[in-house]
Amino acid sequence: MLLLAVDTATPAVTVALHDGDSVVAESTQVDARRHGELLLPSVDRVLAAAGLKLDAVTGVVVGVGPGPYTGLRVGLVTAATFGSALGVPVHGLCTLDGLAYASGLEGPFVVATDARRKEVYWASYDGSRTRTGGPAVDRPAEIAEQVAGLPAVGAGALLYPEVFADARGPEHQSAAALAALAAEKLAAGEELLPPRPLYLRRPDAQVPKNYKVVTPQ
């Protein structure tokens, strides 16, 4: 088994290879504006570091968000295209689940990433493998009561310390964690998600105002 995992749903452009036992190679770059430029070279670098070629990959894992859409789609379309070209399955995982898994936390906690527009994407967990609520997108103040007193993981938590008082790392998504979680789930025969984006918001689409009168009345 050789899984190629990619995630571009957060500012991190992150790629990892996992052979079923452990992570073989990984690359994580944090740059919110250059997902399109950075992802493919990262894949190439990770494969080169492992001394492997893309045709050795037996499955692709992709973070399906939630995350800002433009970046999120880079990972999803790359994963889908690899899957088609290689003839291998493409599995989706909630991006927040990767952060939860990487935290290694026991008991209840939350994961929050930056959704911009003064909102966070967030989900609640009971242990690093068990999501109990979400994902959702909300203003931090609106969920203050629900997250009060809970450890909180991710850049979204670190951004709003007044709401997430016990904010901690990991700050950024890692495809290594995502790959390890996927390998564990696949080994246990668990079903993963389809590789479809979790946008959580409707597209911004202003219906143009009715025809504006141009003649002075």
Added chain:
Amino acid sequence: MADEPLVLGIETSCDETGVGIVRGTTLLADAIASSVDEHARFGGVVPEVASRAHLEAMVPTIERALKEAGVTARDLDGIAVTAGPGLAGALLVGVSAAKAYAYALGKPLYGVNHLASHICVDQLEHGPLPEPTMALLVSGGHSSLLLAPDITADVRPMGATIDDAAGEAFDKIARVLNLGFPGGPVIDRLAKEGDPEAIAFPRGLTGPRDPAYDFSFSGLKTAVARWIEAKRNAGEDVPVRDVAASFQEAVVDVLTRKAVRACKDEGVDHLMIGGGVAANSRLRAMAEERCERAGIRLRVPRPKLCTDNGAMVAALGAEMVARNRPASDWELSADSSLPVTDPHVPGEHHHGHVHDHDHVHEISKDNLYS
């Protein structure tokens, strides 16, 4: 490299997910998924809606094109993709897919210019482009007059719209007349039953001191809207067919007049017309008439090749391969304002090294099917 390269082209600059496959100047497949219906209720293309639709449609459209062409991916000589200009988020879906596909197959990647592709597509219909070719590109997104001595390396802007694109004017007038979106086809249809000389709408930028090859449709749009309003305010019926015909006549008159003039001034004896508005029947008829009178050969591809599609991108990609133009890097960006003077986006390491695209092979050689 093969004389007749087999190239797959991906186009996602606006609301059409297009994947085309060509062999040299022969069209093998032209698969399209359009999100136009999803935009209709907004009266224009909504970028985020378009981007979402591209993601959904991308892989199925690639697979459909391969099936339609009856070729296997491993036989391709290259993957071409629209790198710009266009909607940033929409372009990014196509560019990312093209990179992944080229990398997985171990093929060179060519990021190409959308406007140059609109010109090059005519090779699929009428054979190799004469050099130079004068091109009039008219759609909802662009109105340009371009002179192309070499479609892979030398495209020169002669003129462009200084405000609205021609297709945009059609959409806006259709909205004023409550005819829905997109406006082009319905105005064309109604105009056939109207009198093009019923109302004398203004011809923008045609005065003696105006720029010879630039266009302006904003003043025309306002004039038409005012005329309709005046009728409505006076409680009279709006003669929709006459308005459509007279408005269309004004647009088409300016477009063809300037295109023919550019050909004459530059001594070019071929004019190609592309873009969605090239499907307009009155534009075709008037261009034919005026070109014939001026001794210019007119080349207009069939309507399906005039609107945005993947075949046009594949056509330009094939020309890039045939002429040994350098491939793009894996860092290739989607560039929403890629200048028309850049027919393609060669890799960083290749300025001045036209015959060398080894870097693609360095990085991707034997990735698959080795």
